[in-house]
Amino acid sequence: MPREFDRHNERVEALSAISRLPSSRRHQLIEEYRQRSENAFAHATLRNYHMVIRLFGKWCADHGYSPEPPVSPEILASWVDDMGGKLASNTIETRLWGIAELHRSRFLPSPTRHRLVDLALKGVKRKYGTTQRQAPALGKKDVIHAIDRLGSSRLELRDKAMLWIMTDSWCRSSEVSAFKVKNLLRQDDGSSLLYVSRSKTDQYGEGAYAYLSAKGTLAVLAWIEEAKLKADDPILTKSQKGAQHLPLDPATISRILRRCTGRKDVSAHSTRIGGVHDAFRIGCDLSSIMVAGRWTSPEMPARYGRKISAQQSAAAKVSEAFNQVAMESDSK
The missing domain is CATH 1.10.150.130 (Tyrosine recombinase, N-terminal domain)
Structure with missing residues (x-):
């Protein structure tokens, strides 16, 4: 037997x-x-x-x-x-x-x-306890405000491209660092897709796609032209003329984000969390958020959105409704 x-x-x-x-x-x-x-x-x-x-x-x-x-x-x-x-x-x-x-x-x-x-x-x-420390959220409004303050120098063109990629794609810093020019796939409406060849949750290279808006695409193309990057070059490199076309280190991406936004508390992961917060605020469902951030389970985006979910919960809506009734009663 x-x-x-x-x-x-x-x-x-x-x-x-x-x-x-x-x-x-x-x-x-x-x-x-x-x-x-x-x-x-x-x-x-x-x-x-x-x-x-x-x-x-x-x-x-x-x-x-x-x-x-x-x-x-x-x-x-x-x-x-x-x-x-x-x-x-x-x-x-x-x-x-x-x-x-x-x-x-x-x-x-x-x-x-x-x-x-x-x-x-x-x-x-x-x-x-088991509470995990979460990076502060950095939403699209704050990132675009930082972009609008930048000029047109070589350094600022690179930083604009990076900020647009971070806020549009919700990519991790390691993914952003790995993007090559050939990974930018133009679309008919002016936007682009960024091909994520490998990630934290895709160690064997199945591949996925991230979104880049039309404005983000223009910013990235402006930087590619300025830096004279070729198809196999990383999109985000050092800004100095004559420097080797080597990818930015993920830690450097966080430092640039702090410098551009003027916030010392944020990291490269903050735009990923901020994207989830923005999505919950405008009513996106969890499944679409998972697709946007390329999550394979709802656990992390749900955790990122806990504060927003509480603000939009039934308890919050009931309180808002009763406050409205009270205001109307007081005005009579």
Whole structure:
């Protein structure tokens, strides 16, 4: 009779078999895992992983522990306790993923699955909550106001193109940074589509499209002409004449946005959230908002729009109606 498949037991048996291999063969597997990880994971994922391992190593050194795997569940639970109240719960979960990946890379069981670690994380969530800090919204009205203040210098033409792309497309900064001239697809009505070849939620390059208005298209074309960009060049580059046509770093995009708007609290993600707020205000439904922002589930746009939804809720409409009745009664 065939044995029923159990994922956990199969994993334990596979790890046990690998642990019995000769040391030289085991090191070969670990090295192959490292090489394959570099091809399988996005650059940002690998960067975050190395950051987690570095931070965990420092914490262990400060507390007299060894960071070398296998890490005991007790040590990991203490690390979770120490992060509680300092970091958001989703950030703690990301750091636990890093420790789990560290053990997977050595073909060792992950201590992150231990009940002690699970209870520590639940305790942190219960004590400090799970609310995620959200970037301030930056709606189209504010962005257009910033665009109107810009002149026609080479730098300002580049900044105008960037601002229009940000406010029209609702793209993430990594997507905006990756746009090439050939990704600008002109439409008959004067608007354009921007081809998003890869994104945070599309690691394998299925591709998607973002919208760029007619005014945004003109601004982007003006910059392309000024910078003499070719089809394979990134749309957003350094503004200096003679500079290499290299894409702007996502962090640079946030800095330009703050400089142009005069707001120190915003980031590149603010126009994405602001777009959702604008859409809810004019009555767009959630499905159309998901299409515009290329979300695969309604969770994030619904979260972004919570404040607007409360302002437009039945409670708000009832209060408004009763206030209107009271005003009419007072005027009689």
